[in-house]
Amino acid sequence: MKHKNIKLIITLLIFIITISIIFNTNKKSSKITDSSTKFEKIPIANKTVTVQWNENSPKVTIQNNYIANFILDVDNNCYNINLTVNVINDSNDTWNEIYFRDYPSAFSDKENGKVSEITNLHDTQTNTSLELIKNEDPTVFSVKLASPLLPNELTSISFDYKAYVPYLNARYGYQTINNNSKDFYLANCIPILCPYENGKFQYYPYFAVGECFYSKMANYDVTVTIPKSYTLIATGDNTEITNINDNLIKYKYTANVVRDFVIVAGENYEIFSKDVDNIKINCYFHKGEIEKANEALNLATETFTKMNSRLGKYPYKQFSIVECEMEMLGMEYPQVILISTSAEGVGSSIHEIIHQWFYNIIGNNQYTSAWIDESITTYLTNPGLDQYTGIITQPYNEFENDSDYSTAMYFYGASFYNKLEEKYGTSKINSFMNELLENYAYKEISTPELVKLLQKYYGTNNSIIKKYIEEKYL
Ligand SMILES: [Zn+2]
Structure with a gap:
């Protein structure tokens, strides 16, 4: 017994000494790493914004930031951006490169369109140049990082970006209004990070008819310089205006927790505004379209009032409806919707407003699972539309x-x-939508996750679900 005790004490002593050596070594090496890190890298001043949908929801912290200095050249139909992007690795993998979407390059075959130019690409902490890798899809490029980015680590890169605006009646294009003024519709105009999921950065082919976008929430601080004769509409809040000279003016916009940043600039807009539930609704219509603008304001008032009470209050302070000379009826962006000048344009604003909850507040991959935002939005826009049956979950x-x-x-x-509403009641589908927002607001949802929640409310062997959702998800 005694002998055993001595042996145990000696073993313990050796163990303690070994452990303390390891700790000391670690301390020393971590000190060396710290000081060398400080010496080589300038710390990133990064903004983080934490949001919570309601008191039962998880808190979501948004750490990716886009800091852009945007200058529109209205004479040459192009623009330049000096862009800094602070990116956090939100995965469990190490990243050696990061991927971006460059949607303006999709229009290189259109009149005045060209592939964008990226120059002066560098790591902002070390000021070292970074390698740009162009993907075979012209709307995708990647940046080789200066050093591997570990999970939860932050990096900051910067580059100059020049993009060309085609003459096109679309969500990205410029148009001539009344023969004497110009509109610039600049959706997806700032290069945007591809989400990283299932071991890879996600990107899909661009197509013009529907939606092929997918992005995570981020914070934007953008200055936009345009001629004074233009009205500017953008995502976020205008926080500062600076006179540059007799012709140019600079607007500063801050947009926290949004999925994208859209810019529209036009010489012929009039603004009509109204407050609804403390949200400032701005309608931008071409001069002389007062009737349409009033109709749009009324529809927006009705839609926000209904959806605020049914889905939960719209969490942003501003919202804009912008009339555009474009072929598609309407298109949703964070805090801004574009609607066409056609007779049905104003009516489409109901659908596009509801997308603020299902596309922006809850995100989804619109290429692989467009049904997630489109189907629920169309249901809320069109009560009673129930006579069609078929699978909706395909990419x-x-x-x-x-x-x-x-x-x-x-x-x-x-x-x-x-x-589902007709068979099981309005109160049940409202509870389903409330739980959906409670769990996924400011995040993204996938098809398996949405199907699981539907089954929680409507059962795993539901005959309606089976007619619309592919069997592999059931
Ligand atoms: Zn839609």
Whole structure:
């Protein structure tokens, strides 16, 4: 017994000495790493914003930041951005490169369109140049990082970006209004990070008919310089205005916790505003369109009032509806919707407003799972639309053509939710939508996650669900 005790004490002593040596070594080496890090790298002054949908929701902290200095050249139909992007590795993998979308390069075959130019790419902490890798898809590029980015680590890169605006009646393009003034519709105009999921950065082919976008929440601080004769509309809040000279003016915008940043500039806009539930609704219509503007304000008032009470209050202070000379009826962006000048344009604003909850507040991959935002939005826009049946969960590329894709997303999708409401009641579907927002606001949801929540409310063997959702998800 005694002998055993001595042996135990000696063993313990050796163990303690060994452990203390390891700790000391670690301390020394960590000190060396710290001081060398400080010496080589300038710390990143990064903004973090924490949001919470309601008291039962998880808190979500947004750490990716885009700091952009945007200058629009209205004479040459192009713009320059000096862009700094602070990126946190939100995965469990180490990143050697990061991927961006450059949607303006999708328009290089259109009149005045060209592939964008990226120069002066560097790491802002060390000021070292970084390698730009162009993908075979012109709307994708990657940046080789100066050193591997570990999980939860932050890096900051910067570059100059020049993009060209095509003459196109689309969400990205410029148009001539009344023969004497110009509009610039600049959706997806700032290069944006690809989300990293399932071991890779996610990007999908661009297409013009529907939506192929997917991005995570970020904070934007953007200055936009334009001629004084132009009205500027953008995501976020205008926090500062600076006179540059007799012709140019600079607007500073801050947009926290948004999925993208859209800019519209036009010489012929009039603004009509109204406060609804402490949200400032701005309608920008071309001069002389007072009737349409009033109709849009009324629809927006009605829609925000209804959806604030049914889904939960819209959490931003500003919202803008912008009339655009474009082929598609309407398109949703964070805090801004674009609607066409056509007769149905104003009516489409109801659908695009509801997308603020399902696309912006809750995000989804709009290429692989467009049904997530489109079907629920169309259901909320069109009560009673219930006569269509068919599968809605396929990715875009699995549809025969654009018409089949649209029929499924909008008509089958709205019918799916309307049938659930008709059979099981409004109160149940409201509870389902409230839990959806409570759990996923400011985050992204996938098809398996949404199906799981539907099954929680409507059962795992539900005959309606089986008619619309692919079997592999059930
Ligand atoms: Zn839609």
